[in-house]
Amino acid sequence: MQEHVYKAIELTGSSKVSLEDAVKNAITKAAETVHNMRWFQIIDSRGYIEDKSVSYWQVTLKIGFTVD
Numbered sequence: 001m002q003e004h005v006y007k008a009i010e011l012t013g014s015s016k017v018s019l020e021d022a023v024k025n026a027i028t029k030a031a032e033t034v035h036n037m038r039w040f041q042i043i044d045s046r047g048y049i050e051d052k053s054v055s056y057w058q059v060t061l062k063i064g065f066t067v068d
Contacts, residue, residue: 005067009034010043012060019045022059036066 013026027040044060 006064016056039064
């Protein structure tokens with residue numbers, strides 16, 4: 001097994017559908033510029049209320065990736 005050095009960034013993804021979709025949206029967007037992503041950790045989750053119902057979800061993540 002190789003030894004790795006990781007860097008972590010923090011992002012917030014959002015979705016009108018679900019918390020899981022908010023996570024996927026954040027990872028998909030990050031993948032456009034961040035390479036070698038290996039793990040994520042959910043730091044916080046919250047929702048936005050509009051007209052007495054949930055309008056959208058937000059999830060703050062740490063995403064870890066290996067440094068080249």
